[in-house]
Amino acid sequence: MTRGKSLSADAEPGGLDVALAGRRGDFTIDAAFAAPARGVTALFGPSGSGKTSILRAIAGLTRLDGRVLVAGQTWQDGSHFLPTHRRALGYVFQEASLFSHLTVDCNLVYGARRSTGGVDAAMRRQVIDLLSLDRLMSRAIADLSGGERQRVAIGRAILSRPRLLLMDEPLSGLDHRAKDEILPFLERLAASLDLPILYVSHDLAEIERLADRIVVIADGHVRASGPLNAALTDIGLGLVRDPRAAAVLPARVVSFSEEDGLAELDLGGQRVFVDGSGPEEIGLERRLRIVASDVSLARAPLAVSTILNILRVEILAIEPGGRADLAILLAVDGAPDLTFMAKVTRRSAARLSLAPGDRLHAQIKSVSLATSAMPRSR
Incomplete structure (x- = not known):
């Protein structure tokens, strides 16, 4: 478990290396961490700790100083800054943000049609199977439940062929029943996708089910970064004091x-x-x-x-x-x-x-x- 320092030396080839600093209004961010080339790394912390601001900066939606390296490609470093549309990323927001005038199938391949190489038929089939979307393909977005909409949004992000998948509290808008429905799908994705996933949440139970690494964020700073269980059982971090520890x-x-x-x-x-x-x-x-x-x-x-x-x-x-x-x-x-x-x-x-x-x-x-x-x- 690494405490609050730059981790560029620990970054895995093909993985993610982040060091970002700056101000967002009265809020200061100074965060550095690395993530491996595949698997789920959770950004965990209370609401308002800066998790989403860090995620948006990695996506290029928010401008902070520093570096972002993904799979050997420099997205940001010093004076070099790739705009969001040139960063090979998939972004799943808290709300599904689907096109209401398109069917599930058209929403699913929307991003892929605009990516290099277009729609990959084999990948499309894999995503449909992983997320159990087959029976939904001809449905209108208005006819879907909240959990079904998020599954479509996740599938659309994956089919855009990202080098990095960003998920910003994708279950926060769902009730307990919908969360229980979608979590098994997320578990299957985590075990199957060959790319790094950054998953933002303040719900430790979600992270325990999905993540294999964790970055603990507090007041815009990284308190610790490393394997999930090392953080969960690190007495100094205080997670053990949670009633559900x-x-x-x-x-x-x-x-x-x-x-x-x-x-x-x-x-x-x-x-x-x-x-x-x-x-x-x-x-x-x-x-x-x-x-x-x-x-x-x-x-x-x-x-x-x-x-x-x-x-x-x-x-x-x-x-x-x-x-x-x-x-x-x-x-x-x-x-x-x-x-x-x-x-x-x-x-x-x-x-x-x-x-x-x-x-x-x-x-x-x-x-x-x-x-x-x-x-x-x-």
Whole structure:
């Protein structure tokens, strides 16, 4: 986890390298970060922290000093500044911004027809399948739900053949039902697209499902930048104090039980069980979301319990989590890079005499382990 410094030396070839500074009214922006050549990098922070201003500057819609390099191409550096229409980017706004007089199909290919090479038939088919748009193609925009409109807007952005996809809180205007409908599509896109995606949100639950890296923004500055779970479990950043604090860890499916519908996953050499969809998942990598408040600790595993997931762990650190509880940073035994949190009361911690270095058993309910597809390895 890198704290508030220029990351140009860490930029991956073919990825994104950003260093922007300037004023927007009374607001000062000074932000530098890098992102890999594919996968989702989240810009996270509270409303008004400067996330959208940074995104718009990367798109060339807002002029700030500094540099923007994408896939080896300089979009901005010193006196050189490419206008937005010459930047190979796709931009998904909070509102779908579709053409109401055109059908879904015409909206979908609108940008592609104006891009170099025109409409790619194979890519069009892939986007239609990924976003399940087939039955909507002849529909009018007015006949679509909010979630369907956003799926069309995302598809249109992808078909414009961008080198970078920018998404500015694309779910903020949707109700919970529509969000739940579209999130699986975004997960599939994140795992399938071979380009970097910058995803702006102030909703940590969205980021936990979609991102594999995070840039934490506060008052126009980068507080930290790096792998998602490093930020989620970084006590200094304070995300662990959120009542919904969670960790997101990679695990591989090793078996599936037709009898009880549970998938068995390997997490750092130990086993966890979650709801599975079938044997076709065997060998795939999944994201495990472990909610800190759903983790309990014991000196020894319970002899008889309904809890299936009991992991051997080591305490790395103990910090105040609130007035009555503590945040316990844990590492999976034998896999020190796999870290997650437990929230326990101060009384419980004192009763067990918990201290850094202790080796314990973490008990996690199966239902609290939410799985989704991991991005393909880069």
